[in-house]
Amino acid sequence: MPFLSDVAFTEPGLVQGHVLLDSQPERHWHVGLFVNGRLMGAMTAGLPDESGDHGFRFSLNPAALQGDDLLRIEVLNAGHVIVEQTFLNLRGRAIPAPRAAGAIHHQHGLMISGTVENGVTDLPSYEILAMEGDRIVGRCRVTRWEHVGNPQDPLGRAAAFDLHLDPGLADGRMHRLHVETSTGLVLEGSPVDMVAWPNRLRTGLIAAGSGGTAAHARRVDMMLDRLMGLGMPLAAYAALYPELECIPAMAPEGRIGTDGAWFRLGGTGWVLCCHETVQPVPGFAARLARALPEMPGARAVFCDLALRQTDGGIWPLLMPAFDTERLLEQGHAALCFALPETALTAAPSLVTLLLDHLAPEGGLPAAADLWHLPHPGGLADESALAESRAPRARALEAALTRPGRLPEGSRIIATPTRAGALFPALHLRRPVHDRTISVIVPTRNQGALLHAAVTGLIAANPGFDLDVIVVDNGSDEAESLEVLNRLEDGGARILEFGEGFNFSLINNLACEHARHAQLCFMNNDVAFPWPGVLEELCSRLADPAVGAAGPLMLRASDIIQHGGVVLGPWHGAAHAFEDRMLGDPGYGELLCAASEPAALTGAFLLTRRALFEDLGGFDTTRFAVNFNDVDYCLRLRQAGYRIVLSPQARIRHYESVSRGREKGSPAGARLQRELACLRAIWRDAILNDPQYHPLFAPDALPYRALALEHRAPAPRPAGRWHPAALPRWA
Structure with missing residues (x-):
């Protein structure tokens, strides 16, 4: 038969081509790839479309092929050979790979993630569409970033998206979806075949896990680990709380200072204190009444806030159970909260009333007997809230500067005002009395990185007595050994550890040699383009209630690498704001x-x-390499200490440059084992951490999506972990 066909090898390992029969242009042809006479793969060639694409693609592993291996691609059962050449000759016909509009990288449950337009500096304005046949089953804007390529590449950024699909697709059946931009460009990886299971299957597994033997429960837990529940966009918040669409105006029972009002919550004896821009949600009174028996001794109950945006949509402001540092600098919790009516006293502002109630003797509020009811207590108009930001900032500063509230010598530093900001952004600087720090730096080779990290730390933080301890884990490169000698000549102490890579053990042993009362654990792949990191972090650690402090970390592309660790996503621990x-x-x-x-x-x-x-x-046993920092911070919190991240302190972190990534390597098995240990030991915190809202989806990046069903609607105590339901994971 007179076929029209062609083929080319596209670097690094893609063979693509087309096949067409003029007399039967609508017929699908099955194409097979043979290597040395053995069938290695088969696929159906696509039909012609408007772009002229009517082809096939085979992925090869060039490292597994020899130059004289014979490759043959033919139309199966038709006798037409499209090409038959050695791997070396076929590769010589390589053509430049066409630049796709973007690519799909991940599909899980009801979400498709991917990237578009590498190297751009602004997010594109078009939408991403998912279609099943002629029906649109999902659409989204491109709203986040992703670092791609070399960790040290300042242009290694790509615009990225998370596309949430119609919940009706969660029916346990296979669906083929075509994903493209609203401008008509098809994304690489489209079409994508997806299957999602309804949440009722997860509910059934939870029921199956109750009762029976412990071994049976563990098997059910492992299945449940793979069914994390489905997510939906943040903009769908009102679907969970329909009452937010139409809230009647309510007259307050009384005023609080110049900017607040209070409303009685039925016959509970409690009142809802709201900023003048916030309307009470009628259903909150009933929720509080049902929850009060579960909150013995509660002094205050915090809630969430719903925002009505300028386009009329409802956006959630989901809060942690309690965050002292954020309250002091943003006043976030003072917009809407509940108190016993007997706690109402005369106060110049709403935030002053709250701080005086939580810490009547001065100082900072403690988390004891504070609770969070994870439901909306108030609705605010976004534009009105933004207009009230400046007077709220003045009220917050006045509340903090009252005698006895902050340590003697504390300063409140002015910060630039961002247009449209909803919250104040004060910068609290406590006095630093200890400027001596022992800095522990594990390293292996990568001498240039190590030298830049140590010398950069010293140069960016004048006035500190730094006891630098470098632990060499078997460096064997001449350049790195020379760097170690130079650092030692400059005053650093060099310790040797040659017993394999155990990050925890390396740091623990180095701690025994530390000379100072403050410790700084530092990787060898960080840089310090911004000064004053230690001044800021020591200011946070100056509060005796703070057990650890850390900076905001950025990649070379200015995409955030670390904005704190969040517990819950993918039933583990994840860096926050890696998409910003x-x-x-x-x-x-x-x-x-x-x-x-x-x-x-x-x-x-x-x-x-x-x-x-x-x-x-x-x-050193359970977390030799991964999650040792998370485990340590959780033990600090369990002991009653706070963990503080300050975005006023910034550094660069070229993650995994020195050690490499573990995924897909033998060390990946260790990563999975250490993740299992984290889940077993800190199960309750992972399932419902007070610092992360249980309405955020567990199958998405932190703060990016809502769970289709509320994961933990019961009240949560601040500062400690509430008993969690399944899974057990152990």
């Missing part, structure tokens, strides 16, 4: 003020030596 650029305010403007995440990374972590030693240091 420097200057982005973050969800709830978390990147504009200091806050208290679940944990911090050990790539640059400041803590007290006495605390580190009292808690036994890093766990």
